[in-house]
Amino acid sequence: xxxxxxxxxxxxxxxxxxxxxxxxxxxxxxxxxxxxxxxxxxxxxxxxxxxxxxxxxxxxxxxxxxxxxxxxxxxxxxxxxxxxxxxxxxxxxxxxxxxxxxxxxxxxxxxxxxxxxxxxxxxxxxxxxxxxxxxxxxxxxxxxxxxxxxxxxxxxxxxxxxxxxxxxxxxxxxxxxxxxxxxxxxxxxxxxxxxxxxxxxxxxxxxxxxxxxxxxxxxxxxxxxxxxxxxxxxxxxxxxxxxxxxxxxxxxxxxxxxxxxxx
Numbered sequence: 001x002x003x004x005x006x007x008x009x010x011x012x013x014x015x016x017x018x019x020x021x022x023x024x025x026x027x028x029x030x031x032x033x034x035x036x037x038x039x040x041x042x043x044x045x046x047x048x049x050x051x052x053x054x055x056x057x058x059x060x061x062x063x064x065x066x067x068x069x070x071x072x073x074x075x076x077x078x079x080x081x082x083x084x085x086x087x088x089x090x091x092x093x094x095x096x097x098x099x100x101x102x103x104x105x106x107x108x109x110x111x112x113x114x115x116x117x118x119x120x121x122x123x124x125x126x127x128x129x130x131x132x133x134x135x136x137x138x139x140x141x142x143x144x145x146x147x148x149x150x151x152x153x154x155x156x157x158x159x160x161x162x163x164x165x166x167x168x169x170x171x172x173x174x175x176x177x178x179x180x181x182x183x184x185x186x187x188x189x190x191x192x193x194x195x196x197x198x199x200x201x202x203x204x205x206x207x208x209x210x211x212x213x214x215x216x217x218x219x220x221x222x223x224x225x226x227x228x229x230x231x232x233x234x235x236x237x238x239x240x241x242x243x244x245x246x247x248x249x250x251x252x253x254x255x256x257x258x259x260x261x262x263x
Contacts, residue, residue, distance in 0.1 A: 003241035006031035010088035010240065011079055013066055013123070016043035018192040019142055020092045021051075022229035026237040028057035032088065035079045037062040066093065067114050072122050076130060086130040088240045091123045092142040095194050098201055101155040108156060116160035121167055124182070128175060136179025138240045141168055142232075145188030147251065148259045153201050165251050172249030181248040183239050188255025189217050190227035222257025 010027045014020035015036035024034045028051050036051075038044050041063035048059045060082060064071040080086055096112030097104070104112075120141050131137035145151070146158035147165050165184055172182040189195070195217075196210075203213035218226050232254045238244055239252075253259055 003030045003237055003243060005088075005237070005241055008032045008087040008240070009035070009079065009083045009085055010090060011035045011037065011075065011086065011127070012090040012092065013037055014092040014094060014142075016040055016047050018194070019187060019190065019229050019232055020090070021047050022233035023090050023092065023140075023142070023236045024059075025051050025054065026230065026233035027088070027090075027240060028052075028055040028059065030237055030241070031057070032240070033058040033060070033083055035060045035062055035075070037064065037066065037075055039063060039065055066123070067119055069122055069126075072126050076126050080130055085134045086127060087134050087137045089123060089127045089131070089137070089139045090142065090236060090240070091120050091139065093119045095144065095154075096156040096160060098153040098198060099156050100153060104156055112156035112160045116157065117163045117167075120164045124167075124171055128180065131180050132175075132178050137181075138244070139168075139171070139180065139182040140236050140239050141182075141184045142236075143184050143186045143251070145186050145253060145255050145259050147184075147186055148253060148261055151198070152205070153198060168251075169249045176248055181239075181244065183244075183247060183249070184251040185232060185235055185239070186251060186253050186255070187227070187232050188253060188258040189221050190229060190232055190254065192229060220258055221255065225256065227254065227256050 010032045012024040015024045016038035024036050028034050044061040048061050062075050096116045097108040099108050143161045144157050146154045147161050168182050199213045203210045
């Protein structure tokens with residue numbers, strides 16, 4: 001399927017590896033110009049060059065701490081100055097600290113709110129004028145399955161990212177008439193550094209090997225295996241395209257059937 005992303009310009013956060021990199025690769029495969037951003041320039045340049053070789057696409061890299069408002073503003077301004085417009089925002093950040101509800105510290109809560117709530121609100125707010133100027137666009141927030149089902153040690157993830165779900169729903173109502181669609185994508189049991197950190201912590205807690213903990217996580221899914229980052233990237237590519245023109249304000253799981261809630 002041709003998703004019609006040629007001549008579109010996309011910003012992808014946390015793009016040096018894992019889920020963000022997979023999103024950047026899919027968007028590039030579909031013809032979009034992609035601005036990959038993350039903290040570490042060396043990792044970004046390595047991933048960007050690999051994607052260029054694979055897709056032949058136009059890739060720009062931007063290294064900076066996107067938890068700072070001025071960095072977000074500079075990223076968006078540089079993108080628009082370089083390419084003339086902005087069409088797609090894939091908002092993806094590192095997860096909040098691992099903690100349980102009853103023992104999270106003040107510092108951990110502060111980090112969680114900055115990284116997993118304010119980051120998304122700022123990225124959306126700063127991009128909206130440029131998306132409007134482009135005649136519309138797409139905002140896709142990468143969250144986590146914790147907004148549907150609690151996971152041990154991820155209490156801060158669920159608490160802060162549920163705020164993003166509510167924010168995105170409100171935003172979708174406010175900008176829909178401007179042809180800006182806003183959706184959330186929630187990975188679960190997809191192999192990534194973040195998942196490995198949580199699985200390792202869980203393995204240490206239970207006194208089992210990481211391999212056994214990964215096996216248990218795979219068995220908890222309906223399909224009996226862990227997901228690959230590109231399986232999430234494929235959905236993001238669709239949501240970024242004109243093919244998703246009647247989907248907004250929704251939150252979609254990509255978890256192989258891990259979450260068993262009905263709604």
